[in-house]
Amino acid sequence: MYQAVADFVQDLFGTHDAIPLHAPVFNGNERRYVGDVIDSTFVSSVGTYVDRFECDVAKYTGARRAVATVNGTAALHVALRLAGVDHDDLVITQPLTFVATCNAIAYCGAEPVFVDVDLDTMGLSPIAMEEWLNDNARLDGDGICRTRADGRRIRACLPMHTFGHPVHLDEMVDVCRRWRLVLVEDAAESLGSLYKNRHTGTIGELGTLSFNGNKIITTGGGGMILSDDILGTRAKHLTTTAKTPHAYEYVHDEVGYNYRLPNLNAALGCAQLESLESFVQTKRDLARRYAEFFKDQRLRFFFEPKDCRSNYWLNAVFCEDRRDRDNLLENTNKQGVMTRPIWALMNHLPAFRHCLKGNLKNAEWLEDRVVNLPSSVPRSSEVLR
Secondary structure, eight states, X not given: OHHHHHHHHHHHHTOXXXXXXXXXOOOSSHHHHHHHHHHHSOOSSOSHHHHHHHHHHHHHXXXXXXXXXXXXXXXXXXXXHHTTOOTTOEEEEOSSSOTHHHHHHHHTTOEEEEOOBOTTTSSBOHHXXXXXXXXXEEEOTTSOEEETTTOOBEEEEEOBOGGGOOOOHHHHHHHHHHHTXXXXXEOTTOTTOEETTEETTSSSSEEEEEOBTTSSSOOBXXXXXXXXXXXXXXXXXXXXTTBOOOSSOOOBOSOOOBOOOXXXXXXXXXXXXXXXXXXXXXXHHHHHHHHHHHTTSSSEEOOOOTTEEOOOSSEEEEXXXXXXXXXXXXXXXXXXXXXXXOOOOGGGSGGGTTSOBOXXXXXXXXXXXXXXXXXXXXXXXXXXX
C-alpha cells in the first residue's frame, strides 16, 4: 500500500525526483513587479505595492479593510491586541494547530485554553467549546466571561482553519455571542476558502492570513489582518510603530510594532494574487485525483466540510493508527515523496503543558492518524488530466 501511494504521487506530479510537501509557483508578473520596486528604490515598508496588495486582498476576500504585516504570526499578535486580549487573559483555541497560534496568544501575556476539534473539519469544535464554557465559565455582573475557579477573564476565541478547511463558523459565532467572546479567525492556511460563500477570516470580528513560502500564494514572508474600517485603521497604526502623521517629526503616541510588510514582498504578493483563483482550482483538481485514488484504499482521504469551498492547502489522509501512520511516513519519504504528520498537540509542548484544557479525544485521535501529502500546484495542468 505504501509503495502504491508513493508511485501514485510520482505519477501525479510527473517526476521521480524529490517531491516537496508544498512549493511556490511563480508563473506570472512576479519578476516584473519586483523589478519595478527595485527600480523605484522603495524596497522597504513605504511603496505603492503595499497599498495595492492591501486593497487587492480586501477586494478578493470581501473584507472592509486589509492591513499587511511582516508575517502571519505578527498579524495574529496584533489582531489579538485589537480584540482586547491582555496580560493574564485566556483565549479559547484548538490544540491541533501550528505553534504560531499559541505563540501569538503568549505574546499578549495571555494563555490558551485548549478545546477539542471536530473530526469533519479538524478545527475548533463549537460544541466542545460550549460544553467547556458551561462547565468552567460564567458571565459576571458586567457581562464579562470568567472562569468559575479563579475569575480569570476569557476574552476571545481563536479557531484555525486547518489545512484550509473552514470550521463550523455559524455555530461558533453563536457561542461567542452568548459568552461575550471576540471571534478572531486564524485563516493563515485558508486563503481562497469559503464558508457558505463568505471568505474565511471575514466572519469573525478579525481574521488573519499568512503568505509564508509554503502557503497557496506567497510574499516570501508576510501576513494580513482582515477587519472593519475602525479596527483596520487601528491595526495600521500599531503595525507601523504607532507613528503619528507628520511631514518630518518623529512622534509615536504609544508602544507600537515594526510589523510592516516591505514593498518588495508586497510586489511579489500582488503578482501571486493574480494567479490565486487558478491555483485554487488546480489544487481542488489535485484533491479530486487524490480522492479517486484513495476511495478503494484502506487509507481515508479527508474531504472539505459541507457548505464550504476549501482551497485544499494540504491534502490529508487518515491512517488506521499511529503505527500505520509511521509506516506511511517512513516509506514515502524514503522514496523522495515528502509526507508529514499533523502537528504535535500544543498541550504536549513544554510552553503550554500547564494550560487549561477540555476533553481532547478527537484531537488525540487525529494526532495519531493524519498524514499530509504533497499538495503543490503542479507546474503543468496536463499532470492532472
